[in-house]
Amino acid sequence: MNPDGNGPRVALFDYGAGNLHSLAKGLEAGGARVTVTTDWSEALGYEALVLPGVGSFGAAVRALEGHEAEVREALLDGLPCLGICLGMQLFFPDSEEGEGSGIGLMDGRVRRLRARTVPQMGWNDVETGEDPLFRGIAGLTAYYANSFVCEPDDPEVVVAHSQYEDQRFAAAVRRGRSWGVQFHPEKSSRAGLSLLRNFLAEVSS
Numbered sequence: 001m002n003p004d005g006n007g008p009r010v011a012l013f014d015y016g017a018g019n020l021h022s023l024a025k026g027l028e029a030g031g032a033r034v035t036v037t038t039d040w041s042e043a044l045g046y047e048a049l050v051l052p053g054v055g056s057f058g059a060a061v062r063a064l065e066g067h068e069a070e071v072r073e074a075l076l077d078g079l080p081c082l083g084i085c086l087g088m089q090l091f092f093p094d095s096e097e098g099e100g101s102g103i104g105l106m107d108g109r110v111r112r113l114r115a116r117t118v119p120q121m122g123w124n125d126v127e128t129g130e131d132p133l134f135r136g137i138a139g140l141t142a143y144y145a146n147s148f149v150c151e152p153d154d155p156e157v158v159v160a161h162s163q164y165e166d167q168r169f170a171a172a173v174r175r176g177r178s179w180g181v182q183f184h185p186e187k188s189s190r191a192g193l194s195l196l197r198n199f200l201a202e203v204s205s
Contacts, residue, residue: 007031008203010050011043015063018054023084026186030197040067044074048203053085053184057110057148058098060090065100072103080203081178082196085146088173088180097148106175108152115165119147124162126171126183131159133172133179135198137191142171142183149182177202 010032012024024034027050037043049071064071075081083091090102095110102110113120126142128134144162149169152158160172162182173180179199185192 007033008047008200009033009035010048010200010203011046012036012050012052013040013043013063014038015052015055015060017056017059018052020052020054023050023052023186026193026196027200029193030200032200038063040064040071044071044079048080048082048200049074051081051083051087051090053087053145055086056098057086057089057095057102058100060086061098061100061102064090064103068101068103072105075103075105075178076176078177080199082199083178083180084186085144085182085184088182089148089150091173091175091178091180092150092152095148105178106150106152106157106173107154108150110148110150112148113146113164113169114167117165120144120164124164124183127161128172129159131172131174131179132202133159133174133181133195133198135201137194137198140191140195141188142181142185142192143187144183145187146182150180 089110091105126140157173158170162171185195
């Protein structure tokens with residue numbers, strides 16, 4: 001899954017919990033040369049890191065265990081990263097979903113959706129802010145599949161919001177060159193693929 005080309009070399013980390021095919025294809029459609037890996041040392045050696053949205057927090061932090069500080073320092077040093085759904089939640093120290101420690105890139109917490117119907121499954125509008133991740137994307141509607149949402153301590157890291165039932169929550173966050181999105185761009189039609197291309201453009205800039 002590493003086609004010839006001149007696009008950025010991207011590591012897609014595999015927590016061992018799901019099929020990464022659609023996300024890899026979406027990144028490749030944007031020009032990336034994708035390598036799926038379970039090795040953090042290998043993953044941090046590429047031009048960018050993508051943390052996918054498949055699996056549970058507990059399974060993901062078991063895959064992360066012992067590498068939290070290493071990954072956090074790489075992201076703080078400027079390694080571009082895109083965390084999707086669960087991958088966004090891993091930016092935070094811990095989660096109500098399960099035990100274990102996340103990367104700790106951002107302060108805050110991951111909490112269960114306060115809604116009558118959980119999980120949130122399907123399309124939802126995204127209120128986007130002024131961020132290059134959303135460049136050229138007007139009226140974003142994205143696909144969600146989540147029971148938990150992120151609550152950052154610093155509201156300045158939130159670059160997009162969504163509303164589900166009575167709860168308004170962070171749809172996207174950013175610190176430095178690391179972005180997290182609570183939705184699944186690889187399942188969000190043309191706008192989602194545009195978002196992936198925008199991330200890759202930032203990697204190459």
